[in-house]
Amino acid sequence: MRGLALTAGLLLAGCASAPAEVATTPPPPAAAAPAEAGKPPVPLQYLYGSAEAAIAVRAVNARIAGYGAWRVKERPRDSVVLAPGATMDAPRFEPCGDKPFAAVFDADETLIWNIAPMRLFAEKGGAFDLAVWDQWEKTGAGKAKAMPGTVEMVNALRAAGITVIANTNRSAGNAKGSEDTLRAAGLGEFKHGETLFLMGDDAGGSSKDPRRATIASKYCVIILGGDQLGDFSQQFNVKDLPAAQRMALATGPAATALWDKGWFLFPNPVYGPWQTLGWDDISSTDSEWKPR
Ligand SMILES: [Mg+2]
Numbered sequence: 001m002r003g004l005a006l007t008a009g010l011l012l013a014g015c016a017s018a019p020a021e022v023a024t025t026p027p028p029p030a031a032a033a034p035a036e037a038g039k040p041p042v043p044l045q046y047l048y049g050s051a052e053a054a055i056a057v058r059a060v061n062a063r064i065a066g067y068g069a070w071r072v073k074e075r076p077r078d079s080v081v082l083a084p085g086a087t088m089d090a091p092r093f094e095p096c097g098d099k100p101f102a103a104v105f106d107a108d109e110t111l112i113w114n115i116a117p118m119r120l121f122a123e124k125g126g127a128f129d130l131a132v133w134d135q136w137e138k139t140g141a142g143k144a145k146a147m148p149g150t151v152e153m154v155n156a157l158r159a160a161g162i163t164v165i166a167n168t169n170r171s172a173g174n175a176k177g178s179e180d181t182l183r184a185a186g187l188g189e190f191k192h193g194e195t196l197f198l199m200g201d202d203a204g205g206s207s208k209d210p211r212r213a214t215i216a217s218k219y220c221v222i223i224l225g226g227d228q229l230g231d232f233s234q235q236f237n238v239k240d241l242p243a244a245q246r247m248a249l250a251t252g253p254a255a256t257a258l259w260d261k262g263w264f265l266f267p268n269p270v271y272g273p274w275q276t277l278g279w280d281d282i283s284s285t286d287s288e289w290k291p292r
Pocket of ligand 1: 106107108109110226227228
Protein backbone atom coordinates (compact mmCIF):
# COMPACT_ATOMS: atom_id res chain seq x y z
CA MET A 1 0.00 0.00 0.00
CA ARG A 2 2.86 2.31 0.72
CA GLY A 3 4.10 1.89 -2.83
CA LEU A 4 0.69 2.50 -4.31
CA ALA A 5 0.01 5.45 -2.19
CA LEU A 6 3.39 6.94 -2.80
CA THR A 7 3.38 6.65 -6.55
CA ALA A 8 -0.25 7.56 -6.91
CA GLY A 9 0.38 10.45 -4.60
CA LEU A 10 3.22 11.70 -6.70
CA LEU A 11 1.10 11.54 -9.81
CA LEU A 12 -2.14 12.87 -8.44
CA ALA A 13 -0.49 15.40 -6.19
CA GLY A 14 1.38 16.74 -9.12
CA CYS A 15 4.82 15.31 -9.38
CA ALA A 16 4.55 13.33 -12.61
CA SER A 17 6.41 14.92 -15.52
CA ALA A 18 7.53 17.40 -12.95
CA PRO A 19 9.54 20.51 -13.62
CA ALA A 20 13.02 20.63 -12.14
CA GLU A 21 12.09 22.19 -8.83
CA VAL A 22 9.64 19.44 -7.96
CA ALA A 23 10.65 16.30 -6.13
CA THR A 24 10.56 13.49 -8.65
CA THR A 25 12.64 10.86 -6.93
CA PRO A 26 10.54 8.69 -4.67
CA PRO A 27 12.15 7.39 -1.53
CA PRO A 28 12.99 3.69 -1.28
CA PRO A 29 9.89 1.52 -1.24
CA ALA A 30 8.66 0.60 2.20
CA ALA A 31 6.79 -2.45 3.32
CA ALA A 32 3.11 -2.40 2.46
CA ALA A 33 0.88 -1.12 5.21
CA PRO A 34 -0.74 -4.04 6.98
CA ALA A 35 -4.17 -4.82 5.67
CA GLU A 36 -6.25 -7.68 6.92
CA ALA A 37 -6.61 -10.28 4.15
CA GLY A 38 -9.62 -9.58 1.98
CA LYS A 39 -10.09 -6.12 3.41
CA PRO A 40 -9.10 -2.71 2.06
CA PRO A 41 -5.96 -1.04 3.43
CA VAL A 42 -6.73 1.16 6.42
CA PRO A 43 -6.47 4.52 4.58
CA LEU A 44 -9.04 3.34 2.02
CA GLN A 45 -11.32 2.03 4.76
CA TYR A 46 -11.22 5.41 6.43
CA LEU A 47 -11.58 7.76 3.47
CA TYR A 48 -14.00 5.87 1.27
CA GLY A 49 -15.99 3.94 3.82
CA SER A 50 -16.16 5.61 7.18
CA ALA A 51 -18.88 7.87 8.52
CA GLU A 52 -16.08 9.82 10.17
CA ALA A 53 -14.55 10.78 6.81
CA ALA A 54 -17.96 11.49 5.26
CA ILE A 55 -18.68 13.93 8.06
CA ALA A 56 -15.28 15.60 7.76
CA VAL A 57 -15.62 16.03 3.98
CA ARG A 58 -19.17 17.34 4.29
CA ALA A 59 -17.97 19.86 6.83
CA VAL A 60 -15.32 21.22 4.43
CA ASN A 61 -17.91 21.47 1.67
CA ALA A 62 -20.32 23.30 3.96
CA ARG A 63 -17.59 25.77 4.97
CA ILE A 64 -16.79 26.43 1.30
CA ALA A 65 -20.45 27.07 0.40
CA GLY A 66 -20.90 29.37 3.37
CA TYR A 67 -17.68 31.24 2.69
CA GLY A 68 -18.58 31.76 -0.99
CA ALA A 69 -22.01 33.15 -0.18
CA TRP A 70 -20.44 35.55 2.33
CA ARG A 71 -17.44 36.55 0.22
CA VAL A 72 -19.39 37.69 -2.87
CA LYS A 73 -21.34 40.22 -0.81
CA GLU A 74 -18.30 42.46 -0.58
CA ARG A 75 -15.85 42.23 -3.46
CA PRO A 76 -12.34 41.57 -2.16
CA ARG A 77 -9.43 43.55 -3.51
CA ASP A 78 -7.40 40.42 -4.23
CA SER A 79 -7.74 36.83 -5.36
CA VAL A 80 -6.49 34.07 -3.08
CA VAL A 81 -4.03 33.05 -5.82
CA LEU A 82 -0.49 34.11 -4.99
CA ALA A 83 1.02 36.55 -7.50
CA PRO A 84 3.97 35.25 -9.55
CA GLY A 85 7.14 35.51 -7.50
CA ALA A 86 5.29 36.10 -4.24
CA THR A 87 6.36 33.91 -1.35
CA MET A 88 4.45 32.61 1.64
CA ASP A 89 6.77 34.72 3.81
CA ALA A 90 5.82 37.89 1.92
CA PRO A 91 2.55 37.03 0.21
CA ARG A 92 1.07 39.13 -2.57
CA PHE A 93 -2.01 38.15 -4.48
CA GLU A 94 -3.44 38.59 -7.94
CA PRO A 95 -5.74 41.65 -7.92
CA CYS A 96 -9.46 41.09 -8.51
CA GLY A 97 -10.38 44.28 -10.32
CA ASP A 98 -13.92 43.83 -11.62
CA LYS A 99 -13.33 40.27 -12.82
CA PRO A 100 -16.09 37.68 -12.29
CA PHE A 101 -15.87 35.43 -9.24
CA ALA A 102 -14.48 31.90 -9.44
CA ALA A 103 -13.77 28.98 -7.13
CA VAL A 104 -10.95 26.69 -8.26
CA PHE A 105 -10.80 23.04 -7.20
CA ASP A 106 -8.51 20.13 -7.73
CA ALA A 107 -10.50 17.12 -9.02
CA ASP A 108 -9.16 13.85 -7.57
CA GLU A 109 -10.00 13.34 -3.90
CA THR A 110 -11.30 16.94 -3.87
CA LEU A 111 -14.42 16.81 -6.07
CA ILE A 112 -14.50 13.07 -6.80
CA TRP A 113 -13.36 9.86 -5.17
CA ASN A 114 -11.47 7.35 -7.33
CA ILE A 115 -12.38 4.21 -5.46
CA ALA A 116 -12.26 1.73 -8.37
CA PRO A 117 -8.63 2.27 -9.44
CA MET A 118 -7.44 2.59 -5.83
CA ARG A 119 -9.03 -0.79 -5.10
CA LEU A 120 -7.41 -2.32 -8.19
CA PHE A 121 -4.00 -1.02 -7.20
CA ALA A 122 -4.39 -2.23 -3.61
CA GLU A 123 -5.52 -5.68 -4.71
CA LYS A 124 -2.53 -5.97 -7.03
CA GLY A 125 -0.11 -5.43 -4.20
CA GLY A 126 -0.10 -1.70 -4.06
CA ALA A 127 1.70 -0.75 -7.27
CA PHE A 128 0.38 2.29 -9.07
CA ASP A 129 -0.21 1.51 -12.74
CA LEU A 130 -0.04 4.52 -15.02
CA ALA A 131 -1.64 2.66 -17.93
CA VAL A 132 -4.61 1.71 -15.74
CA TRP A 133 -4.89 5.26 -14.45
CA ASP A 134 -4.85 6.58 -18.04
CA GLN A 135 -7.76 4.28 -18.88
CA TRP A 136 -9.56 5.48 -15.77
CA GLU A 137 -9.25 9.08 -16.92
CA LYS A 138 -10.67 8.07 -20.29
CA THR A 139 -13.48 5.75 -19.20
CA GLY A 140 -14.22 6.34 -15.51
CA ALA A 141 -17.35 8.41 -16.20
CA GLY A 142 -20.21 7.11 -14.11
CA LYS A 143 -17.84 5.22 -11.81
CA ALA A 144 -15.99 8.06 -10.07
CA LYS A 145 -18.31 9.48 -7.46
CA ALA A 146 -18.82 12.96 -6.12
CA MET A 147 -17.58 13.28 -2.55
CA PRO A 148 -20.09 13.78 0.28
CA GLY A 149 -21.72 17.20 0.02
CA THR A 150 -19.82 18.18 -3.13
CA VAL A 151 -22.81 18.36 -5.47
CA GLU A 152 -24.57 20.62 -2.97
CA MET A 153 -21.44 22.74 -2.59
CA VAL A 154 -20.88 23.37 -6.32
CA ASN A 155 -24.59 24.06 -6.82
CA ALA A 156 -24.53 26.61 -3.99
CA LEU A 157 -21.47 28.38 -5.42
CA ARG A 158 -22.99 28.55 -8.89
CA ALA A 159 -26.25 29.88 -7.44
CA ALA A 160 -24.20 32.64 -5.79
CA GLY A 161 -22.78 33.64 -9.17
CA ILE A 162 -19.41 31.96 -8.70
CA THR A 163 -17.88 30.07 -11.65
CA VAL A 164 -16.68 26.63 -10.56
CA ILE A 165 -13.38 25.65 -12.18
CA ALA A 166 -11.31 22.46 -11.91
CA ASN A 167 -7.49 22.62 -12.09
CA THR A 168 -6.23 19.04 -12.04
CA ASN A 169 -3.16 17.06 -13.05
CA ARG A 170 -5.26 14.72 -15.09
CA SER A 171 -3.93 14.70 -18.66
CA ALA A 172 -4.98 17.28 -21.25
CA GLY A 173 -5.03 14.37 -23.73
CA ASN A 174 -7.91 12.85 -21.76
CA ALA A 175 -9.91 16.06 -21.47
CA LYS A 176 -13.14 14.57 -22.76
CA GLY A 177 -12.96 11.68 -20.31
CA SER A 178 -12.53 14.05 -17.39
CA GLU A 179 -15.33 16.35 -18.60
CA ASP A 180 -17.57 13.26 -18.85
CA THR A 181 -16.44 11.99 -15.43
CA LEU A 182 -17.26 15.25 -13.63
CA ARG A 183 -20.61 15.56 -15.40
CA ALA A 184 -21.58 11.94 -14.68
CA ALA A 185 -20.74 12.48 -11.00
CA GLY A 186 -23.45 15.14 -10.92
CA LEU A 187 -21.06 18.08 -10.79
CA GLY A 188 -22.27 19.80 -13.95
CA GLU A 189 -20.34 21.09 -16.93
CA PHE A 190 -16.58 21.55 -16.95
CA LYS A 191 -15.17 22.64 -20.32
CA HIS A 192 -11.51 22.17 -21.16
CA GLY A 193 -9.76 25.52 -21.51
CA GLU A 194 -12.63 27.42 -19.91
CA THR A 195 -13.57 25.74 -16.64
CA LEU A 196 -11.29 22.68 -16.77
CA PHE A 197 -7.50 23.06 -16.67
CA LEU A 198 -5.29 20.00 -17.11
CA MET A 199 -1.65 18.93 -17.05
CA GLY A 200 -0.27 19.65 -20.51
CA ASP A 201 -2.24 22.85 -20.98
CA ASP A 202 1.00 24.79 -20.59
CA ALA A 203 4.70 24.17 -20.10
CA GLY A 204 4.39 24.06 -16.31
CA GLY A 205 4.20 20.28 -16.11
CA SER A 206 2.64 19.16 -12.85
CA SER A 207 2.91 22.60 -11.26
CA LYS A 208 -0.52 24.15 -11.07
CA ASP A 209 0.89 27.66 -10.54
CA PRO A 210 0.91 28.67 -14.23
CA ARG A 211 -2.66 27.39 -14.68
CA ARG A 212 -3.72 29.25 -11.53
CA ALA A 213 -2.17 32.42 -12.99
CA THR A 214 -4.09 31.92 -16.23
CA ILE A 215 -7.35 31.50 -14.31
CA ALA A 216 -6.63 34.47 -12.03
CA SER A 217 -6.01 36.69 -15.07
CA LYS A 218 -9.66 36.20 -16.00
CA TYR A 219 -11.34 35.66 -12.63
CA CYS A 220 -11.40 36.97 -9.11
CA VAL A 221 -10.57 33.65 -7.45
CA ILE A 222 -12.13 33.70 -4.00
CA ILE A 223 -11.76 29.98 -3.21
CA LEU A 224 -9.06 27.36 -3.78
CA GLY A 225 -9.89 23.80 -2.75
CA GLY A 226 -7.67 20.74 -2.76
CA ASP A 227 -6.37 17.67 -0.93
CA GLN A 228 -2.67 18.46 -1.43
CA LEU A 229 -0.70 21.62 -0.70
CA GLY A 230 0.28 21.84 -4.37
CA ASP A 231 -3.36 22.68 -5.01
CA PHE A 232 -2.66 26.03 -3.34
CA SER A 233 0.94 26.90 -4.24
CA GLN A 234 3.82 25.07 -5.81
CA GLN A 235 6.04 26.51 -3.08
CA PHE A 236 5.00 23.58 -0.90
CA ASN A 237 6.34 21.13 -3.52
CA VAL A 238 9.82 22.56 -3.90
CA LYS A 239 12.34 19.74 -4.36
CA ASP A 240 14.11 18.64 -1.19
CA LEU A 241 12.13 21.06 0.98
CA PRO A 242 12.73 19.67 4.49
CA ALA A 243 9.59 18.43 6.20
CA ALA A 244 9.97 20.89 9.06
CA GLN A 245 10.22 23.81 6.65
CA ARG A 246 7.20 22.60 4.70
CA MET A 247 5.28 22.36 7.96
CA ALA A 248 6.39 25.88 8.93
CA LEU A 249 5.34 27.29 5.55
CA ALA A 250 1.96 25.59 5.67
CA THR A 251 1.17 26.52 9.26
CA GLY A 252 2.84 29.92 9.52
CA PRO A 253 0.97 33.22 9.80
CA ALA A 254 0.46 33.83 6.05
CA ALA A 255 -1.01 30.40 5.35
CA THR A 256 -2.98 30.37 8.56
CA ALA A 257 -4.69 33.58 7.44
CA LEU A 258 -5.95 31.65 4.40
CA TRP A 259 -6.96 28.21 5.70
CA ASP A 260 -10.76 28.08 5.80
CA LYS A 261 -10.74 31.71 4.62
CA GLY A 262 -10.20 31.18 0.91
CA TRP A 263 -8.05 28.05 1.01
CA PHE A 264 -9.90 24.84 1.88
CA LEU A 265 -8.20 21.46 2.42
CA PHE A 266 -9.92 18.08 2.12
CA PRO A 267 -8.63 15.08 4.08
CA ASN A 268 -6.85 12.40 2.03
CA PRO A 269 -5.01 9.67 3.92
CA VAL A 270 -4.72 7.48 0.79
CA TYR A 271 -1.83 9.27 -0.95
CA GLY A 272 0.19 12.44 -0.69
CA PRO A 273 3.67 13.91 -0.54
CA TRP A 274 3.77 13.36 3.23
CA GLN A 275 4.43 9.68 2.47
CA THR A 276 8.13 10.44 2.47
CA LEU A 277 8.04 11.19 6.21
CA GLY A 278 10.03 9.01 8.59
CA TRP A 279 9.82 8.44 12.33
CA ASP A 280 12.17 11.35 12.90
CA ASP A 281 9.67 13.63 11.15
CA ILE A 282 6.75 12.66 13.35
CA SER A 283 8.37 12.19 16.74
CA SER A 284 11.31 13.54 18.69
CA THR A 285 13.38 12.16 21.54
CA ASP A 286 11.12 14.27 23.80
CA SER A 287 8.17 12.13 22.85
CA GLU A 288 9.86 8.72 23.01
CA TRP A 289 8.19 6.36 25.44
CA LYS A 290 8.26 2.64 26.12
CA PRO A 291 6.23 0.50 28.48
CA ARG A 292 8.08 -1.03 31.45
MG1 LIG B 1 -6.19 15.68 -5.48
